[in-house]
Amino acid sequence: MPSVSTGAPVTTGASAAQFPATSESVVDTRLAPGRPGYRRTSFALFAAGVATFALLYSTQALLPAISAGFGVTAGRASWTVSAATGALALFVLPLSALSERFGRRTMMTASLAVAVAVGLLVPFAPSIEWLVALRALQGAALAGVPASAMAYLAEEVRPKALIAAIGLFVAGNSVGGMSGRVVAGWVAQLWGWRAALGAVGLLAVGCAVVFRLLLPKARHFTPRSLSPRALARTVGGHLSDPLLRRLYAIGGLFMVVFGAVYTALGYRLVEAPFNLPQGVIGSIFLVYLVGTVSSAAAGRLVARLGRRGALYLAVSTTAAGLLLSLADTLVAVLLGLVLITAGFFAGHAVASAAVSRTATTGRAQASALYQSAYYLGSSAGGTLGAVAFHAGGWSATVSLGLLAGAGVVSVTLYGTHAARGERRRQALSAKAA
Template sequence: MPASNTASDPAPTPAPTSEPTRHARGSRGYRRVNLALFAAGFSTFAMLYATQTLLPELSARFDLDPATASLSVSVTTGALALAVIPVSMVSERWGRSRVMTVSVFAAALLGVLAAFAPDFATLVVLRAVQGVALAGLPATAMAYLAEEVDRPSLGSAMGLYVAGNSIGGMGGRLVTGLASDLGGWRIALVVVGLLALGSAIAFRVLLPASRNFTPSTMSAARLTGVLRSHLADPVLRRLYLLGMIFMAAFGTVYNYLGYRLLAEPFALPQTVVGAIFVIYLAGTFSSAASGRLVGRLGHRVTLWTAAAITATGALLTLPDNLALVVVGLIVLTAGFFAGHSAASSAVGLRAREGRAQASALYLAAYYLGASVGGPVGGVAFHGQGWTGAVLLVLVLMAAAGVVAAGLSGRPVRSPSPAPARARRPHAHARSAA
């Protein structure tokens, strides 16, 4: 008697797909990913540079020269640079979402606490600890995007994430400029901390659960091997160096912009100086457009273009003309964010394994550029005024052009080993970048 098809028969199970499901552009999940990381990027950059607009006030309050006052920014970016690789290891075991969540909430609370520092030394210590807390988001966000977003949509998603960073940097400076005029630097830091806390809540609510993350325990030996493999890749080395150079130039300009605009011949009030940072919107648009430009021109030409735009913007800020200074800052900001977006997205495309560590190395170099560029820029500014700061930017952008020349004309791709039967003893390997 043939078996009947009853309800007790097991239902056929679909064959497993060979490719994990990823969020594609236009999908609901893709929109939620972008909104969540936009909120997290906003929170991170608002806190990371919360004291940048306040540097002249900190100099006056604690009797500091510009280079010393800039330590309130440099220690935060430096601590982030040192912590980003260890935190990326934690994300391999605990998960990207969990690490990012702890990061944004802890950093927001530390930001509020920093407002109550009794002296500058305590403020610097709290800002350093906050930098360690902030490392969780940038250490894992790019790896999360590389795992959860499909490759054709990755460039745009990365651009939108960087756009959130730019708006966070702008919003944090706008808020601190206004709040410091109304109640001083302590009130400014409290307001930024509370704003960051709200953004952290939005991030946690919006972020989709990871679909493609597989927990792993990475030993110290394994980590060392992964880091060595990334550092042995000449393309990744160039991308890391480019991130460092671009950030050193950008930090030089924005660390000491307030000192110039508050002094003669401009003599602007602090609120207006803070409002100048609305210029960060130029970075929002240029970072989103950078992904499309890479698809058309390749990473090398895109990075050359970004360096040229950044240098042009720096030159435009030289005359003592406020309109030209504003135009120059718009141009410089657009160039910087285009270069950063192009370099960071290329890292995600290039790394075949250990993407969190590849991204962490990029960000360590990137924030090291901010940490070193701040004091070096302070020396240039202290010695030669604004002209010295601009000359340093020009030298750095020329260096960026030289480094980018080592990339090929095609968009960066991960190296794909040839099949064994196609390998020849004397064949020359083609660059995958």
């Protein structure tokens, strides 16, 4: 990402060399705090994040009620979450390619419109199979939002403000996940899970309208023709980048932890010794507010600790929360969830921002690959977490989370070792020259 630009549009393939910061006459027209449009953009994408996560995880807090309503196991009910996240993972790359041709703003608008329309049909699903199918369709529609949003920000926002802007979008995700679950929990307790899904759908409609009204037109987007061969080259280039591969793995592994914990959580809390009603279980998701704070603070963490240091802190916080949640007291479980949520959202914000800054061409595809890994992790974590809970209780779910966290540490340590090795090779080459 260039540090400055001329008044001409900045393409997704622009390099720093094209826009050198050597002339006082060069003016950067991209958005930054205090500039016109920055606040509107931030609030618009915050609303998009709320709608996306509210819809994507709308059934997660309702899984025990859905299991009871259709007479199915936790594993089968968990597919109402995993089908949505899995479909999003599969469709995010092709829809990001369409955004290169038709624009980020157009793609996000169309995706939200289809997703909220399906969301209004979901409460009327006559069987678990229909519910899973509609949720898969909803996830596929939502795939147009995350990667397009990241690419929009990378093109329209100055690099120094990018992590903060992406952090606010991720914060919108956390608020959406929280509000959707809280609303669903209390509405389900009063009128049943179908009414709860309808309420989440209406919430998403409102957010989609706010998004469309606030988001400014892109000023630095240049349309590209749709070329499968060019797309394959771009994707191949990203997958051949060792740093991007590590960031994709980190995002997926973090999401395995998060998906497993929050899918199995409802089943644990309805059982002894907690025996909590649906409304109270939904309210527990207020801990998502911690994610809002930690994701928004990701930029400061990176500035102070560096990217790897911030990731180590995030995974350590998540692991501490997993261990604390093993206690059979509600206070300990809540504190554990606070740490898990804070660590996850901080790690996600750091990794996703690093992807946007690392990719100098095809940013939409780079972000799409990250989102694919991220939501595949969510899909796998949700299903495996439910199966683990059914087989071995909460301790089995925690063990799965700790294993994924160890994977994050291993990938980050490998990156540190590789970076040191590259610096040594460069130093030896300099001496030899």
